[in-house]
Amino acid sequence: MTSLDRRQLLAGSAALMLPGMGMASAARAAVAPAADAQKKIRAAIDRQLPENIARIQDWIKHPGIAAENWQMEEACAYTMGMIRDAGFQMVKRMPTKGQPGIFATLDAGAKRTVGIYFMYDVKQVNPAEWSSPPFEARITNKPGWGQVIVGRGAINQKGPEAAFLAALHAFRAAGQKLPVNLVLVAEGEEEIASPNFHQIVQAPEVLAALKKCDGIVIPTAWQTANGSTVINLGAKGPIEFQLIASGERWGKGPKIDIHSSQHAHVDSPVWHLVQALNTLVKEDGFTPAIDGWFDNVRGLTAREKELIAMTAASQSEAEAKRAMGVKMWINNEPWQQSLERLASQPTVNIQGLVAGYTGQGGKTVLPGRAEAKLECRLVPNQTFREAEAKLKAHLAKRGFGDIEVVVSGGYDPTETAEDARVVRAQQAVYSRFNAPATLYPRSAGSWPGSVFTQPPVSLPAGQFGLGHGSGAHAPNEYFVVESTNPAVQGLAGCTAGFVDFLYEMAVTA
Known part of the structure; x- marks a missing residue:
């Protein structure tokens, strides 16, 4: 790809911004064909917002709980249908010793291929603890955030994953080809620590497809109230x-x-x-x-401590305590020291x-x-x-x-280098959306990224997504669909971020 092609694509990415977010740069580049294409994509995102919200609600209404072996085959089949509807040409059920997985590919005739990881199972629920039935997917107003969908799986991970699928629907509605090919792998046992996921990933046809990828991500939505977010370089x-x-x-x-x-x-x-x-x-x-x-x-490196210091400076300690309902950290440690403990212990x-x-x-x-x-x-x-x-x-x-x-x-902890393409692409997108992003050594939570980062796959792996939600594994889990906070993206902005990320993966050196 020539430098001109790259400038056109990146200029076009700016056209996806919400009002006030890089629109001046987009206007200056509006003559570029890629910019015009992305304007059409953004228009499609806005036009499809009601059906994209409904898609999340319907997915929440079709739960599968691996820990209880409840409705798992139905949940797998429903998820396969969603993936197929989003434009994947090949969607295949992958049997394991436990719950089935999914393997899907979308060939856009592009030079590069990006991997996507989905989970379709959710945590157990105690309906008595919820303000509304956990699988009703009720839309309500949450002060300080806006309209949210409340339901099990809303943020972990159906809201962000559905936003990614919405991005693919927008490409098609706008008559635009994806800038990258896609390989998607999904499992139904993430919430029970992925005991059989390696069987899916190491199946010969899946492994061969993943080997063509430049990296793999799981869709997320982790913006805080000030719009900032964290790029995790790994996970426990x-x-x-x-x-x-x-x-x-x-x-x-x-x-x-x-x-x-x-x-x-x-x-x-x-x-x-x-x-x-x-x-x-x-x-x-x-x-x-x-x-x-x-x-x-392995203790923290000097660079990891430096990254944690930057995270401590950009993230609100008070907001973190309020979200978790805690008054102090272990040993009443200061914020930065507590974050070092969180990443290293x-x-x-x-x-x-x-x-x-x-x-x-x-x-x-x-x-x-x-x-x-x-x-x-x-x-x-x-x-x-x-x-x-x-x-x-x-x-x-x-x-x-x-x-x-x-x-x-x-499974094992996972690590990805900060100069990996999936990391640099995230940084570029977050920057264009005015979402301050700091690098953090590793998430205290877990996802089976090591299945990708370790041999035989050996891919950089990470998490990416604009928007916000909270309450994973807890009552009243939610995902923001219409944001009243100008610093935080709603579903449309979250979807636009995934479009921008795919373009960025196509052009990042």
Whole structure:
């Protein structure tokens, strides 16, 4: 591509801005064919907004919950239909040992190919905790943000993913070819730590297609109230598991619940589990104490600390605390130090504890079984398999070898270089949308990016998206569709950002 072609494309990208966002530059370049094409695309985005909102609502109304094996085949089929409707010529169901995945390709006859990662499963819900039914996808007004869709999966990840599909619909409605080819891989087990996703990615036909890509992204929408966002250069890896103590397996305590008076001469599997859990962290309650846990942990580099300092300066600590409902960070650490901890420290977290009777009033039982659900977050250079082995060895060494360890999923941490094309393309788009973006070493949350960044795929991988939403894994999860905050994009701006990103991936050297 010549330098003139590049200037035309980038000038055309500016035409996607909302009013006040780079329109002067777009006007100066309006004579360029690419600029005219993108004006048509933006007009299509605005025209299609009602149907794009409806698409998100309909997707939320077709949930699949992998953790409960609930409606997963229906959710997969519905997602395949959405992908096909967006213009992918080949859409294929990919069986795994667990829930099915999806492989799709869109050949635009372009020189470059971009990978896209989707997830179609969502977290469990407790409807009693929600202000409206979690799968109703009700539109409501959220003060400070505007009109939002409330529903499970709204931000994690159906809103952003549907915005990406809306970008493809806009290309077609405007009569424009995509500037890149697309390879899309989707899974239905992200919310249970992707135990079988590698089977999809490493299938010969999928691997061959991914090898042609210049990078891969998962659509997101992470703008804060001041319009800023963060570009993560990686993510922690999870290991998700259950610890189960039972009198039957232990050889002590009852096989079934018995009267609590018997505890005077019968052991308690519940206390046995609690004692085991106590060995996993130090007395401070947050530092992992599993034998050898820190053996391979890589500390932050000087550059990573520099990036975190820039993030701390650009992101609001007060807003972060307010969003999470917390008053202070661990050890009451200052903002920058706490962000360094967030990026660098592995964790051992108890998600839930279940044993005996938890209903109204007492029941005076000595339970025969107790279960804890946990997850650990891993950092470079830990690995999922290493963590699993060390956890089991740690428990066995301390006399807890009878406690059943059931690992349901996990994968390694991921890292992508800051000079990768997918990172530089993000920076360019965020800049043109006046969305200040800082680089951050790694997200404390996890996504299976390591499946892409590690051999045999070996692709740069990241997350990208304008717009805003929150409440992932929590009640009243939402995604902004009509923003009243001039610094934050609504669904139309989020969609336009994906169009701009595809153009940028086509021209970034």
